[in-house]
Amino acid sequence: MAKITLNINKKDYQLEADPQMPLLWAIRDLAGLKGTKYGCGVAQCGACVVHLDGEAVRSCVTKVSRATGKKVVTIEGLSETNSHPVQKAWQEVDVPQCGYCHSGQIMSAAVLLREKPNPTDQDIDDAMAGNICRCGTYLRIREAIHKAAEMQKKAPVKG
Amino acid sequence: MKQDLNKGPGYFLTRKAAMLLSLMIFIISVAASTFRKNPPTKEIRLNLAERDSIESVKAFETVYKTLMSPRCMNCHPAGDVPLQGDDSHLHAMGPKRGVDGKGVFAMKCANCHQDTNTPGLHTPPGNPEWHLPPAAMRMVFQGKSPHELARQLVDKKQNGNKDMKKLIEHADDGLVLAGWNPGEGRTLPPVSHAEFKKAWITWIQKVLMRRKNSFNLNLP
Numbered sequence: 001m002a003k004i005t006l007n008i009n010k011k012d013y014q015l016e017a018d019p020q021m022p023l024l025w026a027i028r029d030l031a032g033l034k035g036t037k038y039g040c041g042v043a044q045c046g047a048c049v050v051h052l053d054g055e056a057v058r059s060c061v062t063k064v065s066r067a068t069g070k071k072v073v074t075i076e077g078l079s080e081t082n083s084h085p086v087q088k089a090w091q092e093v094d095v096p097q098c099g100y101c102h103s104g105q106i107m108s109a110a111v112l113l114r115e116k117p118n119p120t121d122q123d124i125d126d127a128m129a130g131n132i133c134r135c136g137t138y139l140r141i142r143e144a145i146h147k148a149a150e151m152q153k154k155a156p157v158k159g
Numbered sequence: 160m161k162q163d164l165n166k167g168p169g170y171f172l173t174r175k176a177a178m179l180l181s182l183m184i185f186i187i188s189v190a191a192s193t194f195r196k197n198p199p200t201k202e203i204r205l206n207l208a209e210r211d212s213i214e215s216v217k218a219f220e221t222v223y224k225t226l227m228s229p230r231c232m233n234c235h236p237a238g239d240v241p242l243q244g245d246d247s248h249l250h251a252m253g254p255k256r257g258v259d260g261k262g263v264f265a266m267k268c269a270n271c272h273q274d275t276n277t278p279g280l281h282t283p284p285g286n287p288e289w290h291l292p293p294a295a296m297r298m299v300f301q302g303k304s305p306h307e308l309a310r311q312l313v314d315k316k317q318n319g320n321k322d323m324k325k326l327i328e329h330a331d332d333g334l335v336l337a338g339w340n341p342g343e344g345r346t347l348p349p350v351s352h353a354e355f356k357k358a359w360i361t362w363i364q365k366v367l368m369r370r371k372n373s374f375n376l377n378l379p
Contacts, residue, residue, distance in 0.1 A: 042282045043271040044251065056265035061277045108265035115264050127264035130252040130271075 004068055008033065009077025019065035023057075024048045026064050027074055035075040035103045039132075046131030049104040050074045056111040075103035078110060084157060086110050089148035097135035105131045109145050114157070118149055215365035221350055221358035223305045228348045230338035234291050235300035241291055242301070244281075245346050260291040276342035284342040288334050313366060323367045330356045 006013045008031055015030045022041075027033050027050065036059060039047030043058040050059045051073035052066070078084045082091075086109045089095075096102045105128070112119055112127035119127070124142050133141070225231060233242035239256040240249050257263040262270070272289040276282070292298040296319045300308060311317045313326070321329065329335065339352045348355065 042279065043277070049265070049270075055267060055270060057270045061271060061273060061283060063273065066273065111265040123264070126253075126255050127266060130254065130266050 004064055006031070006064070006067055006072060007070070008072040009074060010071075015064075017064050019063060019068075021064045022060050023050070023052075023062040023064055023067050023072070024059035026067075027059060027072070033074050033076050037100055037103055039101065039104070044132075045101070046104040046108060047101045049107040049131065051107060051111070054111070054114070056108045073107075075107060078106065084110060085148040085151035085155070086113065086145070088151060089144040093140050093144040093147060095137055095140040095144045097133075097137055101131060101133045105133065105141055109141070109148065112145065113148055113152055117152060119145060211365045211369060215362050215369070218358040218361035218365070219305060219309055221354065222362055223308060225348045225350055225355045225358075226300050226308065227303075228338075228346075230341050230345065230348045231335075232300045234334075235298055236291070237299050237301040239291075239294075247301070256291045256294055256297075258294050260293040262290075276340065279343060281344040282342065284337065284340075284345070286334055286337040289337075290334070309362075309366070313363070313370075323363055326363050326367075327360050330359045 001016050002019055004015050004017050004019065004026075006015055006026060008027065013026075013031045015026055017026050017030060024036060024038060027036050028038070036050055037047040038060060039045035041060045043061045046058065048058055048060040049056045051057070051071075052062065053070045079087060082088075084106075086106050090102065090106060095105075108128055108131050112123065116123050116127075121142060124145050128138075128141060128145075226235075229242070229245050229247050233244075233247055236242050238249075240253050241256075242248065243250040252266065254266045254268065255263050257267075262268045268289045268291075271283045273283070273285040274287045275285045277285060296317065298311070298318065303311065315321065318326070336352060338348055341347065350358075
């Protein structure tokens with residue numbers, strides 16, 4: 001065990017953790033942020049996606065040691081008022097069914113829209129293929145990402 | 160029985176002379192070959208270029224079977240999706256190469272592949288530099304014949320402008336070495352890294368030196 005400082009959602013958390021601990025454990029069990037979900041535990045499903053210095057990493061296989069000194073953003077920190085275009089579009093399209101995978105879906109979609117503000121269907125498939133939804137909401141996910149792209153044009157995301 | 164009326168005394172004389180002549184020729188031939196100073200040898204002597212060529216081909220056999228093993232070929236696919244597993248199936252989730260070989264958007268290699276192997280059976284293997292060859296230098300192994308792969312590896316236009324020194328150094332590249340540390344549930348390449356490196360250097364040196372000599376001699 002070691003004393004580790006993690007910056008999550010712009011806040012420093014002083015944690016006592018094994019540096020080899022999965023980041024997901026630290027986020028959920030030590031920092032108490034439960035929005036990020038545990039799915040498969042082996043980077044196969046995407047439910048645990050968070051941003052690490054802006055990249056959509058899978059927190060179930062990312063060690064705490066990799067996250068120290070970097071900025072971690074979870075679904076709770078994507079926007080202060082749930083106003084990120086992807087979050088708004090998700091609500092408008094009413095994307096989730098059971099909802100379990102959607103914090104990961106939204107975090108991945110946010111990276112896509114940052115790097116490709118006007119994604120094609122193929123871009124969306126390429127970016128989102130690693131996020132599995134057992135309810136099969138893929139068509140609504142695609143629709144919501146297009147909608148978020150439109151929203152983003154009108155009100156660009158800050159930062 | 161019909162008799163040959165043309166056979167007279169002259170016929171027998173001619174036949175005798177012919178037999179005698181044949182016998183003499185045989186005896187002379189045997190005697191001549193017995194006392195010959197430089198009898199013909201069955202030894203095949205190869206010149207330097209031919210010997211080098213044989214060693215080079217033999218070395219490349221080791222190189223080829225290593226590079227075509229899943230641990231090497233899986234990151235050198237014919238398409239833009241990496242391969243996975245000992246059966247080299249398309250990577251689950253279909254991650255794409257991207258311009259720099261490090262993936263696209265939310266599907267970048269390092270999002271799952273950590274600096275080190277993730278513990279557990281068939282979990283993502285790791286390396287700080289995990290990536291495919293970039294789009295501008297795809298360095299495809301999958302589906303290549305030995306001849307095609309050999310030509311590609313030493314072609315500066317296809318190998319990232321690597322000369323002999325850089326090619327030799329590449330044998331110790333971190334990601335090449337990662338092939339021999341593949342994580343749980345994956346077979347190793349068919350030879351050790353030391354054996355591969357030895358064969359790699361032998362082949363590179365011989366093939367490029369031969370090319371250089373051919374160039375200097377203005378040979379085709």
